């Protein structure tokens with residue numbers, strides 16, 4: 441069992457990581473549940489546990505992560521007479537976290553919410569830090585991600601790694617990519633964390649009997665990094681931007697492939713792009729960056745050869761439109777790149793034809809280089 445307390449400006453909240461914790465969960469504090477529709481089908485016992493509580497279910501898709509869905513959930517809460525003192529429980533992956541948290545921040549100007557993350561990605565990353573948002577343009581194929589949102593931390597997070605048992609191989613690797621990212625960026629503050637990640641990863645892959653234990657430790661490692669960062673910069677002005685390592689490229693890849701690639705794997709490809717881009721502009725890279733690049737390429741991405749086809753099929757204009765439109769840029773491109781010393785740093789680039797041509801070259805070759 442691991443327990444972390446996260447100090448947000450508004451309040452401190454706890455995160456508990458424990459095998460089978462969902463089986464013992466007490467539902468009496470909650471006034472309503474918002475849950476991923478697939479989970480109800482996959483875990484039929486869930487509905488028995490929530491007897492008598494109003495339940496809202498929906499399908500976790502990027503097009504359902506919308507203002508229209510937020511309005512539907514707000515109406516559902518109102519129809520069930522929830523008051524300002526209500527406390528809602530959200531159960532699901534990152535999409536439920538982002539939409540449900542936004543609903544909690546808006547209903548009667550804010551009610552309590554707690555979260556049970558059920559994908560590895562949401563266990564290792566989305567569940568803390570309080571970022572909640574929905575997409576716009578969701579009825580077209582040019583979805584604009586996370587444009588409307590708030591920072592509204594949960595009241596409690598309860599992680600039961602057993603939920604990972606029903607995730608696909610690709611969803612597990614998508615979550616692992618975010619853990620690798622966290623371990624890499626943390627090097628400038630803690631120079632042992634990347635090696636701890638590599639040894640947990642290797643132990644998990646080579647020893648199936650230790651998988652659950654290693655996964656629990658990897659979740660704790662990743663959340664330890666995120667806690668460190670969000671407590672220093674909750675509102676995303678300085679260090680929190682480091683968490684975007686791989687994300688500017690990754691979000692543009694997700695958009696240009698119409699969300700056919702899992703978020704974490706798109707971020708992993710994005711990290712390769714960021715490393716290759718840094719090499720052009722900053723020259724020789726240290727051994728750790730080379731080892732990390734190889735790990736991402738061989739251990740995280742190579743098991744999914746279909747990714748090469750997705751990248752080859754990207755229309756450059758679709759990628760570039762999404763890349764240029766990233767909300768993290770200002771008048772210049774702002775990128776999080778591996779630092780020449782250790783970890784990552786924020787670097788600005790003037791928008792130019794040369795930068796565009798370099799990124800184009802990197803994108804189509806990053807998986808084969």
Ligand SMILES: NC(=O)c1ccc[n+]([C@@H]2O[C@H](COP(=O)([O-])OP(=O)(O)OC[C@H]3O[C@@H](n4cnc5c(N)ncnc54)[C@H](O)[C@@H]3O)[C@@H](O)[C@H]2O)c1
Pocket residue numbers: 476477478479482500501502505532533534535536537538558559560561562565566567568569570571572586603604605606607608703
């Ligand atoms: N707020 C944040 O800090 C933050 C961080 C990272 C990502 N995100 C957001 O998270 C979203 C991606 O989230 P995600 O990848 O966690 O999942 P998701 O919510 O997109 O769900 C992906 C799929 O997994 C299914 N699923 C959920 N739990 C399952 C389980 N235990 N077993 C089998 N299937 C299960 C869902 O039904 C869905 O089909 C993106 O919208 C991204 O922008 C937010």
